[in-house]
Amino acid sequence: GIQVEQSPPDLILQEGANSTLRCNFSDSVNNLQWFHQNPWGQLINLFYIPSGTKQNGRLSATTVATERYSLLYISSSQTTDSGVYFCAARYNTDKLIFGTGTRLQVFP
Amino acid sequence: GAGVSQSPRYKVAKRGQDVALRCDPISGHVSLFWYQQALGQGPEFLTYFQNEAQLDKSGLPSDRFFAERPEGSVSTLKIQRTQQEDSAVYLCASSYGPNTEAFFGQGTRLTVV
Numbered sequence: 001g002i003q004v005e006q007s008p009p010d011l012i013l014q015e016g017a018n019s020t021l022r023c024n025f026s027d028s029v030n031n032l033q034w035f036h037q038n039p040w041g042q043l044i045n046l047f048y049i050p051s052g053t054k055q056n057g058r059l060s061a062t063t064v065a066t067e068r069y070s071l072l073y074i075s076s077s078q079t080t081d082s083g084v085y086f087c088a089a090r091y092n093t094d095k096l097i098f099g100t101g102t103r104l105q106v107f108p
Numbered sequence: 109g110a111g112v113s114q115s116p117r118y119k120v121a122k123r124g125q126d127v128a129l130r131c132d133p134i135s136g137h138v139s140l141f142w143y144q145q146a147l148g149q150g151p152e153f154l155t156y157f158q159n160e161a162q163l164d165k166s167g168l169p170s171d172r173f174f175a176e177r178p179e180g181s182v183s184t185l186k187i188q189r190t191q192q193e194d195s196a197v198y199l200c201a202s203s204y205g206p207n208t209e210a211f212f213g214q215g216t217r218l219t220v221v
Contacts (some may be wrong), residue, residue, distance in 0.1 A: 030207050041197055041211040043151075086150055094139060094206050095164060098150040 004089050005100040011104045012031055013077050021102045023087035030090045031065050034072050037064070037084040037101075046085075077106045089095040110134075114200050120219045121190045129185045130208035133202030140183050141210065142175055143199040151199055157183060158206065163202045190220045 005025040008079055013019055015089040023032070031050035035043045045060040047054050049070065054061055058077075063070040084103050113132040116184040128194040133140050139158055143151035143165070146168075149151050159180040172190075187194055197217050203210040 031209075033209065040119075040214075041145075041217070043199065044216050045209065045211060046210040088151075088210075090207060093156075093164060094158070095141065095153045095156050095167075096201075096210055097153065100144075101150050 004097050006102050007030040007101040013106045015108050018075045023069050025089045033088050035086045079106050081104050114213035114216050118217050123192050126188045129198050132199030137202035139203040141201040142185050145197045152173045192220050195220045
C-alpha cells in the first residue's frame with residue numbers, strides 16, 4: 001500500500017539549533033502538506049507544498065516530487081516549536097495519508 | 109466561519125452508549141474529512157465527503173461507525189454501541205475543493221469507560 005515515512009522519529013534540540021525533518025513517500029503525489037501538532041492536539045498548517053520550496057519565517061520546506069521526498073527546515077529553534085510534526089500526502093484519491101510523525105523537543 | 113469547528117471538545121461515554129460528534133467546516137468548503145487519532149499515533153483516515161456525497165468510507169473501522177453530511181455543510185460522525193477501543197481523538201478537516209489545502213479542527217477527544 002501507499003507509505004508515508006518520516007525521520008527521525010524523535011529529535012531533541014537546544015534552543016537556537018537548526019534541524020531538518022524528512023518525509024519520504026512511496027508514489028507520486030498530487031500534493032503534500034506539513035503540519036505541527038501542538039501539545040493541545042491542534043494540527044496547525046505549516047506548508048502546502050506539492051513541489052518546490054517555500055519559506056515562512058524560521059521555517060522552510062522543499063518538496064522534490066520526482067524523487068519522492070519533502071524536507072522541513074527549522075532554524076533557530078524555540079521552545080514553542082516543540083510538538084509533533086506530520087507530513088501528509090495526497091495521491092490519486094482526495095484523502096490525505098499521514099506520515100508517522102517526528103516528535104520534537106526543544107529545551108532552553 | 110473562521111475555522112473548522114468541532115463539538116463537543118471532550119466526550120466521556122459508557123461502553124455501549126451511542127455518541128454523535130459534530131463538525132462545522134469552513135464556510136464554502138466542498139470537501140470534508142474525518143480522521144481518528146489514537147494516542148501516540150498519526151491521524152488515520154475514516155471517511156470523505158464532497159458536498160453531501162460520501163465518496164470514500166474505506167477507513168470506517170466497523171459498521172458501528174456512520175457519517176453523514178445531508179446538506180453539504182455540517183457533518184456528524186456517529187458511533188453506535190461504543191467500545192473501549194473507540195477511545196481516540198476524532199479530527200475533522202475541510203478544504204475548498206478536491207486536491208486543495210486541508211484545514212483541521214481542534215478535534216473531539218472521546219473516552220469510552
